[in-house]
Amino acid sequence: MGDLINALAVAGKSALGFQAVFFALLAIGLNVHFGYTGLLNFGQIGFALLGGFGIAISVSQWGLNFWVGVLVGLGAAVVLALLLGLPTLRLRADYLAIATIATAEGLRLLFRSVSASGVTGGTRGLSAFNGDFVSLAPWDTGQRYSILGTRWSGGELWVALVGWVLVALLCLLVWLLVRSPWGRVLKAIREDEDAVRALGKNVYLYKMQSLVLGGVIGALGGMVYVVGTGAANPDQFQNANTFLAYAVLILGGAARVLGPVVGAVILLFVIQFADTGLRALISNGIIPEGLLSATDVAQIRFVLVGLGLMLLLVFRPQGIFGDRREVMLDAR
Amino acid sequence: MPAENTPTGAHAASLGKGSPAGGRAPQRLAQAALRDVPWEVGVAKPDPAIVVENVTRTFGGLTAVSVDRLEVQRGGITGLIGPNGAGKTTLFNLLTGFDQPNTGTWSFDGRPLGKLAPHQVARLGVVRTFQLTKALSRLTVLENMLLGAQGQRGESFLRALVPGTWRSQEKANTEKALDLLRRFKLDAKKDEFAGTLSGGQRKLLEMARALMSDPQVVMLDEPMAGVNPALTQSLLGHVKDLREEGMTVIFVEHDMDVVRDISDWVVVMAAGRVIAEGPPESISQNQAVVDAYLGAHHDAPLTVEEEDQVLAEAERRIAHEENGEVIDSDTTTRGEGR
Numbered sequence: 001m002g003d004l005i006n007a008l009a010v011a012g013k014s015a016l017g018f019q020a021v022f023f024a025l026l027a028i029g030l031n032v033h034f035g036y037t038g039l040l041n042f043g044q045i046g047f048a049l050l051g052g053f054g055i056a057i058s059v060s061q062w063g064l065n066f067w068v069g070v071l072v073g074l075g076a077a078v079v080l081a082l083l084l085g086l087p088t089l090r091l092r093a094d095y096l097a098i099a100t101i102a103t104a105e106g107l108r109l110l111f112r113s114v115s116a117s118g119v120t121g122g123t124r125g126l127s128a129f130n131g132d133f134v135s136l137a138p139w140d141t142g143q144r145y146s147i148l149g150t151r152w153s154g155g156e157l158w159v160a161l162v163g164w165v166l167v168a169l170l171c172l173l174v175w176l177l178v179r180s181p182w183g184r185v186l187k188a189i190r191e192d193e194d195a196v197r198a199l200g201k202n203v204y205l206y207k208m209q210s211l212v213l214g215g216v217i218g219a220l221g222g223m224v225y226v227v228g229t230g231a232a233n234p235d236q237f238q239n240a241n242t243f244l245a246y247a248v249l250i251l252g253g254a255a256r257v258l259g260p261v262v263g264a265v266i267l268l269f270v271i272q273f274a275d276t277g278l279r280a281l282i283s284n285g286i287i288p289e290g291l292l293s294a295t296d297v298a299q300i301r302f303v304l305v306g307l308g309l310m311l312l313l314v315f316r317p318q319g320i321f322g323d324r325r326e327v328m329l330d331a332r
Numbered sequence: 333m334p335a336e337n338t339p340t341g342a343h344a345a346s347l348g349k350g351s352p353a354g355g356r357a358p359q360r361l362a363q364a365a366l367r368d369v370p371w372e373v374g375v376a377k378p379d380p381a382i383v384v385e386n387v388t389r390t391f392g393g394l395t396a397v398s399v400d401r402l403e404v405q406r407g408g409i410t411g412l413i414g415p416n417g418a419g420k421t422t423l424f425n426l427l428t429g430f431d432q433p434n435t436g437t438w439s440f441d442g443r444p445l446g447k448l449a450p451h452q453v454a455r456l457g458v459v460r461t462f463q464l465t466k467a468l469s470r471l472t473v474l475e476n477m478l479l480g481a482q483g484q485r486g487e488s489f490l491r492a493l494v495p496g497t498w499r500s501q502e503k504a505n506t507e508k509a510l511d512l513l514r515r516f517k518l519d520a521k522k523d524e525f526a527g528t529l530s531g532g533q534r535k536l537l538e539m540a541r542a543l544m545s546d547p548q549v550v551m552l553d554e555p556m557a558g559v560n561p562a563l564t565q566s567l568l569g570h571v572k573d574l575r576e577e578g579m580t581v582i583f584v585e586h587d588m589d590v591v592r593d594i595s596d597w598v599v600v601m602a603a604g605r606v607i608a609e610g611p612p613e614s615i616s617q618n619q620a621v622v623d624a625y626l627g628a629h630h631d632a633p634l635t636v637e638e639e640d641q642v643l644a645e646a647e648r649r650i651a652h653e654e655n656g657e658v659i660d661s662d663t664t665t666r667g668e669g670r
Contacts, residue, residue, distance in 0.1 A: 180484035188468045188479050195466035199480050200454035329469050329527035
């Protein structure tokens with residue numbers, strides 16, 4: 001019983017920590033791309049990488065102010081979106097998917113390469129760049145705080161708080177946008193570009209705006225992540241995270257403002273709960289060692305998540321917030 | 333082009349009397365204006381809205397469209413007919429910027445449309461519908477309609493964030509959309525997803541959506557395809573209404589009864605070319621049209637003499653090519669015959 005409560009508490013911390021903010025922001029960006037505009041961006045993590053390293057490089061290598069670093073990261077994300085969008089957005093949707101997936105992986109390999117290590121720190125990455133930000137916390141960040149049976153460091157708490165405020169603001173932004181005529185054009189592009197063209201809308205421009213907006217939100221996610229861990233390492237930005245963000249989006253419900261947020265909280269809760277819970281069951285001998293050892297738990301929890309997603313798609317294909325009628329239209 | 337198809341004005345007028353709308357002559361200004369126009373391909377119209385010149389479009393070795401000259405009368409309904417693969421839809425795509433031609437120019441109200449993108453053409457007031465209906469399934473019927481409105485302030489990214497800048501305009505557009513929906517009898521469905529509508533209702537919605545932009549030229553690609561007869565009548569009525577509001581309508585259709593009923597002028601295409609033009613009454617008598625639809629020898633089997641003639645002609649041509657320089661075709665034929 002004590003183990004169960006402990007597992008719930010650990011999972012709850014993970015679901016409210018900066019990792020959840022990271023995935024929520026990645027997924028909010030993807031929601032703008034995929035949920036509303038129908039753009040297939042399979043390299044969202046590339047935007048996050050540029051956001052994170054924008055701060056890390058600016059502060060620890062170039063000695064700039066933290067907030068200048070934030071602007072550098074956002075600017076880099078805009079440039080990446082333009083570079084990806086200019087050649088591919090006039091073409092069919094799959095070309096953007098190919099370009100983004102290759103670019104995200106290419107960027108990671110570039111940032112970890114030996115030749116780039118003078119700037120990016122190579123495989124060791126960069127650290128000591130979040131001091132300016134953490135010192136803004138209204139409480140003592142060196143101390144540890146106990147909240148509902150979980151231990152948080154002051155810094156963690158501060159990053160998570162600012163992160164969730166950021167998530168709330170961006171949800172408000174997305175909500176304002178999608179209920180406006182601008183959002184209506186995006187949704188129409190998702191349904192049929194040619195029809196929108198025939199009605200006098202510059203589809204290319206709207207897709208570009210959507211790509212930039214979603215990319216910038218993804219970059220903010222990367223910033224929260226590197227500030228939360230206190231270090232930026234290219235290998236933190238594996239493209240698997242893009243697909244976890246898609247899982248978050250589908251779990252919460254695509255094309256719903258709060259879908260990605262709820263999805264991120266639930267996904268991280270489930271992953272952490274499965275992890276801690278299984279370990280407790282193994283150490284108590286309830287699951288025999290021969291069946292599952294503690295070292296396998298890290299893999300098994302993702303199997304469980306995959307199983308859960310499959311069940312979700314069978315029984316609730318619209319996600320938690322989605323509208324079933326909308327999803328069923330495609331099946332007709 | 334057979335010479336007997338060049339009619340006198342009186343001939344055309346007497347045929348015109350038989351048409352159902354003959355009694356409502358005042359509304360059919362375009363028909364009256366076209367009365368004295370000769371039935372020739374590429375003929376100049378009194379008041380053309382769209383002028384097409386020397387437009388060609390090839391896909392690899394296939395010439396999909398090759399139109400030397402075509403003028404479309406303003407304020408009239410021009411029917412575009414032709415067998416499958418005649419290039420009707422390709423011509424539509426070229427005119428609306430969805431495809432770019434290999435050569436040629438065309439203009440709307442004297443403004444060249446050559447290098448414009450589809451949305452720029454639409455903003456000039458030339459809107460189109462599609463052969464395969466493009467209802468935006470996961471938007472409601474009303475949202476579909478609102479999308480058609482032009483010059484919306486709320487469609488710019490920054491102003492979208494300040495609802496005060498676009499709310500009044502949105503309200504006006506909504507009222508206009510509801511009026512149009514009532515006219516097309518879709519007002520009961522306004523909050524349903526467009527994807528739940530039947531095929532015919534989608535056609536209606538697409539036409540209504542196009543009208544939201546207050547177009548000057550409406551191009552309808554097979555508006556009646558797959559629509560039941562009762563709805564066809566209502567669609568026909570709507571198309572006629574467009575003309576009465578002063579719009580220029582160009583439509584592609586296969587149903588000849590429909591074409592005869594509503595068109596002021598009919599353009600026939602086959603194999604990428606315009607093979608005949610004229611009022612609807614003239615078309616069914618036109619030999620080139622009959623040949624295009626049914627084949628040149630559709631009404632009689634080949635006789636033995638005709639077959640020999642065809643064979644001799646073919647042999648003559650082969651010999652022609654083999655000889656290279658030919659002095660006189662007659663001598664070649666005689667030489668072969670021996």
